[in-house]
Amino acid sequence: MTLDVAWAIGWVRLSAQTVTEHRSELIELDRQIGDGDHGENLFRGFTAVTAKLDALETQPADIGEVLKLVATTLMSTVGGAAGPLYGTAYLRAAKATGLPELDSHGVVALLEAALEGIVARGKARTGEKTMVDAWAPAVEAAVAAADAGATPAAVLEAAAAAAGAGAEATVELIATKGRASYLGERSQHHMDPGARSTELILRAAAQAAE
Amino acid sequence: MSQGSEVRVALILVSHSRALAEGAAELAGQMAPGVRLLAAGGGDDGGLGTSFDAIESAVATATADGGSAVVLTDLGSAVLTAESVLELADADVASRVRLADAPFVEGAVAAAVTAHGGADLATVHASAEAAGDMFGAGPEPAAAAEVAQDGVVRATVTVRNPLGLHARPAAVLARMLAGYDAKVLVDGANGASVLALMKLGATEGHELRVEAEGPQAASAVEAFVEAVAGGFGEV
Numbered sequence: 407m408t409l410d411v412a413w414a415i416g417w418v419r420l421s422a423q424t425v426t427e428h429r430s431e432l433i434e435l436d437r438q439i440g441d442g443d444h445g446e447n448l449f450r451g452f453t454a455v456t457a458k459l460d461a462l463e464t465q466p467a468d469i470g471e472v473l474k475l476v477a478t479t480l481m482s483t484v485g486g487a488a489g490p491l492y493g494t495a496y497l498r499a500a501k502a503t504g505l506p507e508l509d510s511h512g513v514v515a516l517l518e519a520a521l522e523g524i525v526a527r528g529k530a531r532t533g534e535k536t537m538v539d540a541w542a543p544a545v546e547a548a549v550a551a552a553d554a555g556a557t558p559a560a561v562l563e564a565a566a567a568a569a570g571a572g573a574e575a576t577v578e579l580i581a582t583k584g585r586a587s588y589l590g591e592r593s594q595h596h597m598d599p600g601a602r603s604t605e606l607i608l609r610a611a612a613q614a615a616e
Numbered sequence: 617m618s619q620g621s622e623v624r625v626a627l628i629l630v631s632h633s634r635a636l637a638e639g640a641a642e643l644a645g646q647m648a649p650g651v652r653l654l655a656a657g658g659g660d661d662g663g664l665g666t667s668f669d670a671i672e673s674a675v676a677t678a679t680a681d682g683g684s685a686v687v688l689t690d691l692g693s694a695v696l697t698a699e700s701v702l703e704l705a706d707a708d709v710a711s712r713v714r715l716a717d718a719p720f721v722e723g724a725v726a727a728a729v730t731a732h733g734g735a736d737l738a739t740v741h742a743s744a745e746a747a748g749d750m751f752g753a754g755p756e757p758a759a760a761a762e763v764a765q766d767g768v769v770r771a772t773v774t775v776r777n778p779l780g781l782h783a784r785p786a787a788v789l790a791r792m793l794a795g796y797d798a799k800v801l802v803d804g805a806n807g808a809s810v811l812a813l814m815k816l817g818a819t820e821g822h823e824l825r826v827e828a829e830g831p832q833a834a835s836a837v838e839a840f841v842e843a844v845a846g847g848f849g850e851v
Contacts, residue, residue: 482668486666489696
């Protein structure tokens with residue numbers, strides 16, 4: 407079983423949908439420890455990505471092409487730190503997926519490249535209360551699932567569940583990176599909005615593979 | 617002299633605020649006339665933020681004719697967005713653009729004055745980054761070891777203008793000294809660095825000690841003494 411270009415497009419459309427549905431929640435999370443624009447920014451970015459997909463005249467040849475479209479659009483429309491961070495994640499993922507289909511290890515390569523992009527751009531590590539705290543366990547779970555012979559859909563399920571647990575675990579962390587780090591201990595007892603949006607986007611990936 | 621040389625390296629000033637980017641460009645432009653200063657401030661909607669498109673367009677402008685540029689950024693997403701623009705750019709373009717890890721205003725001023733002298737990309741970049749070392753510290757420690765050698769041309773001159781070596785005269789002196797093939801120290805500080813000169817805090821009546829080494833040491837010292845004694849048109 408493999409995932410194809412239609413999956414990638416479905417993932418993007420479901421990402422737009424979930425970001426729209428959780429727009430207020432992300433705004434509220436970001437208002438507590440940041441500047442309150444994360445929900446609005448992601449909504450604007452993914453809305454723009456959907457519009458570009460709608461306007462495509464020819465079907466993308468491979469998965470990387472879809473992800474590159476997402477990368478460039480998010481970079482120029484999202485603003486804030488999330489634009490370059492997600493943009494770089496999709497860009498590196500695109501470079502790792504210049505293929506018409508992905509097997510389980512291909513999915514792992516996609517997720518690993520995305521995490522590498524975020525770490526390279528944001529220079530954050532786990533435990534700093536950032537989106538890395540959702541991405542890192544997601545990649546770890548994906549590797550374990552693929553090694554155990556899981557299907558691509560099951561690999562994404564495992565990644566999404568781990569991202570959710572990772573996002574939940576950011577609640578008790580004190581931010582040491584990003585805007586929330588200005589708050590120091592006052593950043594505790596709030597979920598990191600970037601970790602939460604990571605979970606939503608990975609759940610969309612899993613849902614598109616069902 | 618520096619004034620006649622071709623100015624090749626542009627500066628791209630990326631700030632969350634349009635007003636801050638344009639203000640830094642105005643300030644640096646006054647001290648280094650003719651240097652290409654591209655302000656990329658604010659978000660796409662004109663409010664606070666950083667615009668990928670504005671930075672991309674500034675990079676395209678700066679590199680269009682084979683030119684190069686140093687990018688100065690203020691906070692967080694300005695840095696990330698500038699890095700993203702370069703990651704997406706053609707390798708040829710990206711190789712001619714360098715991000716400076718430098719304080720925004722001081723870095724812009726220092727880099728602009730260095731670019732004005734016709735310095736290459738690496739030198740302008742280094743000048744911006746060295747601006748970060750100017751915070752808080754005393755005179756550069758390396759300076760003390762470089763005096764009292766044979767072949768050093770020395771002179772003293774008293775500051776005459778009431779405001780002393782403030783930004784404008786410091787920029788005039790730094791630009792002028794950068795044009796000579798000589799290493800010039802003023803009270804132990806690098807004479808070709810506008811920030812080092814400003815940091816001396818030399819006010820009216822202060823006696824500046826100038827020392828120069830190199831093929832054009834004598835004419836550099838002579839020009840320096842003449843400029844300071846002339847009061848920079850302020851007396």
